[in-house]
Amino acid sequence: MDIQFLGTGAGQPSKVRNVSSLALKLLDEINEVWLFDCGEGTQNRILETTIRPRKISKIFITHLHGDHIFGLPGFLSSRAFQANEEQTDLDIYGPQGIKSFVLTSLRVSGSRLPYRIHFHEFDQDSLGKILETDKFTVYAEELDHTIFCVGYRVMQKDLEGTLDAERLKAAGVPFGPLFGKIKNGQDVVLEDGTEIKAADYISAPRPGKIITILGDTRKTNASVRLAVNADVLVHESTYGKGDEKIARNHGHSTNMQAAQVAAEAGAKRLLLNHISARFLSKDISQLKKDAATVFENVHVVKDLEEVEL
Numbered sequence: 180m181d182i183q184f185l186g187t188g189a190g191q192p193s194k195v196r197n198v199s200s201l202a203l204k205l206l207d208e209i210n211e212v213w214l215f216d217c218g219e220g221t222q223n224r225i226l227e228t229t230i231r232p233r234k235i236s237k238i239f240i241t242h243l244h245g246d247h248i249f250g251l252p253g254f255l256s257s258r259a260f261q262a263n264e265e266q267t268d269l270d271i272y273g274p275q276g277i278k279s280f281v282l283t284s285l286r287v288s289g290s291r292l293p294y295r296i297h298f299h300e301f302d303q304d305s306l307g308k309i310l311e312t313d314k315f316t317v318y319a320e321e322l323d324h325t326i327f328c329v330g331y332r333v334m335q336k337d338l339e340g341t342l343d344a345e346r347l348k349a350a351g352v353p354f355g356p357l358f359g360k361i362k363n364g365q366d367v368v369l370e371d372g373t374e375i376k377a378a379d380y381i382s383a384p385r386p387g388k389i390i391t392i393l394g395d396t397r398k399t400n401a402s403v404r405l406a407v408n409a410d411v412l413v414h415e416s417t418y419g420k421g422d423e424k425i426a427r428n429h430g431h432s433t434n435m436q437a438a439q440v441a442a443e444a445g446a447k448r449l450l451l452n453h454i455s456a457r458f459l460s461k462d463i464s465q466l467k468k469d470a471a472t473v474f475e476n477v478h479v480v481k482d483l484e485e486v487e488l
């Protein structure tokens with residue numbers, strides 16, 4: 180499981196940062212990739228990665244500002260051109276209006292898709308748990324931006340305990356079907372009468388990962404709730420230290436406010452994203468240095484960077 184950042188800029192693309200999009204790669208877990216936001220040029224960034232568009236099964240939109248959605252029509256159309264691969268349906272989650280935007284764009288451009296899109300729209304009154312599978316649960320909560328915008332909390336369900344194969348061998352259990360029975364929690368009796376209790380050879384379940392991905396927002400308690408005990412918090416950092424007034428006026432956060440959210444939530448890692456084009460390369464280290472005075476484990480991400488979870 181890892182996150183690959185396809186666009187880390189705010190508002191408009193620059194020479195080094197495209198607009199918002201990131202991929203949560205769940206290939207080992209469920210053989211899928213989930214996309215969060217799809218700004219203009221996202222499909223071009225994907226071409227520079229190993230991501231196969233058909234593996235993208237779900238797209239989560241935080242809000243309807245153009246730098247977060249203008250890449251959707253192009254990506255959806257290009258996804259249809261992979262005729263040598265099986266056509267698979269796709270789910271889009273997002274605020275009310277995302278269905279109209281996508282369908283209007285496809286209709287006006289005369290685009291025809293050989294797969295179905297399943298839309299899951301929500302508003303202020305229909306948030307909370309928006310998705311549950313056998314391995315993951317996703318929650319959404321409203322943030323504090325200039326338009327309706329949400330943050331997502333992706334929770335991996337607890338992982339099964341692992342089988343201690345070496346101890347089983349030492350106990351005289353022959354490798355084969357008995358291993359499978361014990362792995363499934365079934366006690367067994369060996370030919371010599373030795374009873375093997377499965378619970379003694381299986382570790383306790385391991386807690387799943389928690390990934391919090393926020394849209395554009397001022398500092399708000401909702402951000403903290405979404406990020407409680409998160410393994411990684413992806414938080415916007417449109418502005419820097421001392422820019423609190425302008426950040427509030429434009430519905431955004433500073434690096435310091437993002438660090439405060441991470442600290443209050445007890446997150447393990449903070450990834451600063453959605454960086455304004457006003458920050459040059461020499462400024463990025465200062466963004467990190469300042470934020471680290473509040474929350475030590477912080478990193479400013481860049482386009483195409485992969486972060487293992």
